[in-house]
Amino acid sequence: MDMKEKMPITPVTPVPTPSVAIAAEAREDGPSTVEPGQPEPSKLDAEVAAPAIAVSREANAGPQLDTGRDPKMSANDVSVFYGEKKALKDVSIRIYEDLVTAFIGPSGCGKSTFLRCLNRMNDTIPSARVQGRIELDGEDITSPAMDVVQLRARVGMVFQKPNPFPKSIYENVAYGPRIHGLSSSRSELDGIVEKSLKRAGLWEEVKDRLQESGTALSGGQQQRLCIARAIAVDPEVILMDEPCSALDPIATAKIEELIHELRGRYAIAIVTHNMQQAARVSQRTAFFHLGELVEYGKTSEIFTNPRQQRTQDYITGRYG
Amino acid sequence: MQQASGHTLKAFDEDIERLRALISQMGGLAEHAISEAMRCLVQRDTEGAAQIVQDDKKLDALEIETERRAVQLIALRAPMAGDLRDVVAALKISGVVERIGDYAKNIAKRVPLIESAGRIEPLSLLPEMARLASGMVHDVLDAFVERDAQAALSVCERDEAVDDFYDSIFRALLTHMMENPHNIGQSAHLLFVAKNLERVGDHATNIAEMVYYAATGIHMADRPGKSPRL
Secondary structure (H helix, E strand, O other), X not given: OOHHHHOOOOOOOOOOOOOOOOOOOOOOOOOOOOOOOOOOHHHHHHHHHOOOOOOOOOOOOHHHOOOOOXXXXXXXXXXXXXXXXXXXXXXXXXXXXXXXXXXXXXXXXXXXXXXXXXXXXXXXXXXXXXXXXEEEOOEEOXXXXXXXXXXXXXXXXXOOOOOOOOOEHXXXXXXXXXXXXXXXXXHHHXXXXXXXXXXXXXXXXXOOOOOOEHHHOOHHHHHHHHHHHHHHOOOOEEEEEOOOOOOOHHHHHHHHHHHHHHEXXXXXXXXXXXXXXXXXXXXXXXXXXXXXXXXXXXXXXXXXXXXXXXXXXXXXXXXX | OOOOOOOOOXXXXXXXXXXXXXXXXXXXXXXXXXXXXXXXXXXXXXXHHHHHHHHHHHHHHHHHHXXXXXXXXXXXXOOOHHHHHHHHHHHHHHHXXXXXXXXXXXXXXXXXXXXXXXXXXXXXXXXXXXXXXXXXXXXXXXXXXXXXXXXXXXXXXHHHHHHHHHHHHXXXXXXXXXXXXXXXXXXXXXXXXXXXXHHHHHHHHHHHHHHXXXXXXXXXXXXXXXXXXX
């Protein structure tokens, strides 16, 4: 597969990039999500632990939880149609920078469809039509004025099957920053590659063989390489669509640990079939069923005391 | 919230049912131990009392069995939500029921120590108090098996009657002791018997709280519409 063909090179190209985690065009505001103002982990935990607002007993409790602070992304009454079929029904949810949000639900429930709305991946499906408003930092990303290419640099994606380019480890990570003009010199680019690989927890394993092919790595390493590739363009949000389902338990644990470390630096939304994984990595969980957001709440609540019968049946293994 | 239907994995249902059955069995034994202990006390049946002490070992063994099965279930089935609350409740309840058995055993151990028959008025109150307390144990364990939060609540309300019994027996025994210092030893034993029964009622109340949480996911103290306790 020639990735260059699939990768939009110029910012004017609205053509999406279905199989690529990163996309073109540097963000104008440059790297900003990270460093100085970063809250301490303990502070984060305190914030998460704060009982603040009681979880609404109604379905779709999203708007009631975590009120009083600005979400990184918010979806308001988002529906998706595939042709005539309404695959996603009026979903409203918020995603926060310091929280990992997990989407769970049986196959076909709309969770991946919803995830793909968040960086307009559904644009790539001709029959798909998206309704509703989705905001990134308050800006409507569904508007025709939104530069999709730029959007996907800000909202990166990691897929179920690791999909490194058939190029060297170095090139896999350097590709995005280079075409986006994020670095002005080779040494700067080297720095970005090293930083990204370190954040992805892969640096120690590959630093002596950066010129080897990315596809020669193990599955777990490939997936971390894809995460490094997503990180390299300095996104604000990382979407993960079942990032561990092709990995063994050890590689899975490493990815989960990585998610934990990345939390706070990037807003993370993850789709998973593995409920234990959702319980392990996330602070907020959304349960989807038949295209509806049935319940959204604190992960600790959802897995010990869900409000909705359908959630209870699903997570306890009584569904269907 | 009701557990609508069985698990997709039938063996999971069987495991949970087995755990419930163990708790029921423990409850039956504890209840029987209390009523037997009271019978032995009233009838001065020292042999029967010795048997109760022996039989308590069965409860201890069942508690260990419950713990083993609960740990195994958590490890192998990774229960969630209502299932998880049920398993944790079973684990805790088994410990409490074992404790209730210990109180019955303690009463039985006092039977040979309470010598002369002599008419003691409080002795006539004790069996009634025991019936109340063991009735609470019986009903609260039924509530657990049925996941019936309302039944658990009504068990709690009955604890007050047990406490009232204790207060009046306490006063009666005190009077009895003051009247005749020869009665002190015997009365002290009976006071402990009453205290044990009062503790059984408290433990049944604790179990009721566990059952309520397991069934609803809400702690009894936080339940909606709860009137403030005096």
